[in-house]
Amino acid sequence: MTSRKEGVSGGNGETSPPSPSAEAGTPEGTIPEEVHAMGDRGEPSAPENPHHTRYHPKWHREPIPITWWTRNRRYAAFILRELTSVLVLYAGVLLLVHLVALSRGPESHAAFQEWLGRPGVVVFHLLVLAGLLYHTVTWLNLAPRAIVPHIRGRRIPPRVVLLAHYLAWFALSAVLLAVLWPTLRG
Amino acid sequence: MALKPPREPLVWALFSGGGMAAALVLPALAAILWLAAPLGLLGPLDHEGMGRLAEHALMRLALGILLPLLFFHWAHRFRYTLYDGLQLYHLSRLIALVTYGAALVLSAGALWVLWSLG
Numbered sequence: 001m002t003s004r005k006e007g008v009s010g011g012n013g014e015t016s017p018p019s020p021s022a023e024a025g026t027p028e029g030t031i032p033e034e035v036h037a038m039g040d041r042g043e044p045s046a047p048e049n050p051h052h053t054r055y056h057p058k059w060h061r062e063p064i065p066i067t068w069w070t071r072n073r074r075y076a077a078f079i080l081r082e083l084t085s086v087l088v089l090y091a092g093v094l095l096l097v098h099l100v101a102l103s104r105g106p107e108s109h110a111a112f113q114e115w116l117g118r119p120g121v122v123v124f125h126l127l128v129l130a131g132l133l134y135h136t137v138t139w140l141n142l143a144p145r146a147i148v149p150h151i152r153g154r155r156i157p158p159r160v161v162l163l164a165h166y167l168a169w170f171a172l173s174a175v176l177l178a179v180l181w182p183t184l185r186g
Numbered sequence: 187m188a189l190k191p192p193r194e195p196l197v198w199a200l201f202s203g204g205g206m207a208a209a210l211v212l213p214a215l216a217a218i219l220w221l222a223a224p225l226g227l228l229g230p231l232d233h234e235g236m237g238r239l240a241e242h243a244l245m246r247l248a249l250g251i252l253l254p255l256l257f258f259h260w261a262h263r264f265r266y267t268l269y270d271g272l273q274l275y276h277l278s279r280l281i282a283l284v285t286y287g288a289a290l291v292l293s294a295g296a297l298w299v300l301w302s303l304g
Binding site (some may be wrong): 082099110168 | 225242252
């Protein structure tokens with residue numbers, strides 16, 4: 001532990017700025033009483049010690065490369081899960097584009113449908129669907145940890161909370177299919 | 187640092203609501219609208235029927251809630267992905283500005299489109 005209590009041999013009451021030469025004044029092997037093991041704790045100890053300076057040691061930290069999440073499968077799964085938000089943004093934008101195409105008339109809507117049917121776009125949207133399913137599964141699996149409901153003081157078991165969320169997902173998917181069914185000619 | 191503390195619960199609530207909404211409706215919408223319909227598995231989408239559906243007040247209300255939630259879910263989650271994944275802690279203010287700003291602009295655009303459909 002290095003101490004930066006300067007001017008121990010001084011005693012004229014002046015506080016000097018930290019400089020290597022000032023440390024030479026500290027007798028070797030002795031640690032001033034006022035020095036805390038944790039460094040500066042922020043106490044205004046100036047009244048007792050006019051030579052007090054605010055000093056905080058810099059912790060040594062191993063620099064972490066930005067590819068830290070490629071080292072471990074769990075880290076990679078975490079980053080992949082977090083990146084599903086980009087697909088959520090894409091889905092929102094595509095729904096908006098669909099609405100704009102609808103508002104511009106039948107030709108515009110047909111052109112949008114034609115674009116959706118291109119092989120490359122279909123393959124891309126298969127990957128998007130896979131990512132959105134990954135979001136759904138990871139999100140719903142965390143629900144029992146985030147939501148802890150009680151009925152009359154008794155906790156509802158996490159399995160019930162999980163099941164309720166999956167049932168809600170299936171039910172809403174069925175409702176969406178039913179709502180969109182009349183618009184699908186086939 | 188990026189935002190004053192009182193705003194943090196609001197953006198977290200939007201993130202949470204958006205995450206739940208996305209989890210519950212997006213797989214079905216993606217499967218039906220972007221795969222089954224254009225591939226002809228369930229027949230192509232009928233413009234007239236889709237138009238009537240999109241103009242319905244309840245549908246516009248639902249989309250007016252869903253779309254901003256999706257955008258703010260992305261903004262909040264992506265903001266932290268950039269912090270942690272790329273360690274851009276020194277750019278926290280800029281990242282928050284860009285992500286929430288983009289979500290705000292997209293939400294305003296979505297509400298305007300939905301409003302003009304009626």
